[in-house]
Amino acid sequence: MSTEKEEGYVKHKLLVLSGKGGVGKTTVSVNLAAALALQGYRVGLMDVDIHGPNVAKMLGLEEKVHIASEDGKIIPHTLFQSLKVISLGSFVPKGKPIIWRGPLKNKTIEQFVDDVEWGDLDVLVVDTPPGTGDEHLGIMQALGSIDGAILVTTPQTVSKDDAKRAGEFVKVMESRILGIVENMSYFVCPTCKTVHYLFGKDGGQILADELETVVLTKIPQDPMMIVSGDAGKPVPFFFRETAMEKHFYELSEKILALLGEGSREG
Ligand SMILES: Nc1ncnc2c1ncn2[C@@H]1O[C@H](COP(=O)(O)OP(=O)(O)OP(=O)(O)O)[C@@H](O)[C@H]1O
Numbered sequence: 708m709s710t711e712k713e714e715g716y717v718k719h720k721l722l723v724l725s726g727k728g729g730v731g732k733t734t735v736s737v738n739l740a741a742a743l744a745l746q747g748y749r750v751g752l753m754d755v756d757i758h759g760p761n762v763a764k765m766l767g768l769e770e771k772v773h774i775a776s777e778d779g780k781i782i783p784h785t786l787f788q789s790l791k792v793i794s795l796g797s798f799v800p801k802g803k804p805i806i807w808r809g810p811l812k813n814k815t816i817e818q819f820v821d822d823v824e825w826g827d828l829d830v831l832v833v834d835t836p837p838g839t840g841d842e843h844l845g846i847m848q849a850l851g852s853i854d855g856a857i858l859v860t861t862p863q864t865v866s867k868d869d870a871k872r873a874g875e876f877v878k879v880m881e882s883r884i885l886g887i888v889e890n891m892s893y894f895v896c897p898t899c900k901t902v903h904y905l906f907g908k909d910g911g912q913i914l915a916d917e918l919e920t921v922v923l924t925k926i927p928q929d930p931m932m933i934v935s936g937d938a939g940k941p942v943p944f945f946f947r948e949t950a951m952e953k954h955f956y957e958l959s960e961k962i963l964a965l966l967g968e969g970s971r972e973g
């Protein structure tokens with residue numbers, strides 16, 4: 708993987724992080740990557756959540772084993788022509804714990820960067836675990852630099868405060884925060900259409916102000932996301948013409964604009 712114009716060239720490298728667990732990093736990573744791929748971009752999706760590699764699950768790749776090329780490189784899974792995916796969830800048996808310390812995790816992350824046949828990519832999306840630990844340092848070191856970080860938070864203060872830590876980590880790494888995704892922002896009652904703020908309100912904007920960045924999108928709570936994640940069917944591919952699909956397109960377009968890319972769709 709390289710930022711030079713040679714084989715394995717990656718134009719834009721994005722890190723998705725949150726501080727707090729369970730707020731939607733993998734959901735956002737998977738659906739953002741899918742939306743970008745459907746717009747014609749060559750996308751890599753790397754899962755560096757070593758202990759909870761849910762990218763494989765959310766893309767239906769748990770049972771699909773990676774194979775090696777003749778020169779010993781790992782061949783990533785390719786979905787829908789232009790989305791290449793690597794996740795430890797495709798290497799280890801379902802339900803088995805991955806009991807590894809930092810050095811082994813770092814070695815794996817290095818291999819994900821250097822020993823995978825990514826080919827040339829327009830955008831690499833890296834899904835990370837909660838916190839700012841081994842995996843985050845490991846991927847920053849292995850990539851050398853990133854083009855931007857996307858912070859995911861719910862509106863709740865306990866999530867926002869952890870996301871702030873993640874944002875400060877990005878700053879310590881001298882990297883750019885592209886913006887905030889406020890996930891599980893609100894819930895629209897399917898019967899009476901009343902909007903409920905189950906996790907509070909405005910946490911994303913408060914975080915954006917604290918970190919001097921912007922809210923990229925607010926994604927509602929929607930049972931469709933549970934179905935989509937559990938079935939391994941990302942929204943842009945399988946739930947077309949839905950309100951949720953629009954959210955992920957909107958997010959991808961904002962990110963492309965921040966990266967100085969135009970849309971390729973159509
Ligand atoms: N907008 C949403 N509406 C409803 N459910 C959602 C939404 N976003 C995510 N979820 C669900 O919330 C749970 C947590 O999401 P996800 O696994 O993406 O979070 P995460 O931040 O990656 O978690 P972890 O820290 O464990 O890696 C999942 O069950 C997912 O399907």
Ligand SMILES: [Mg+2]
Nearest residue numbers: 732733756761
């Ligand atoms: Mg996750």
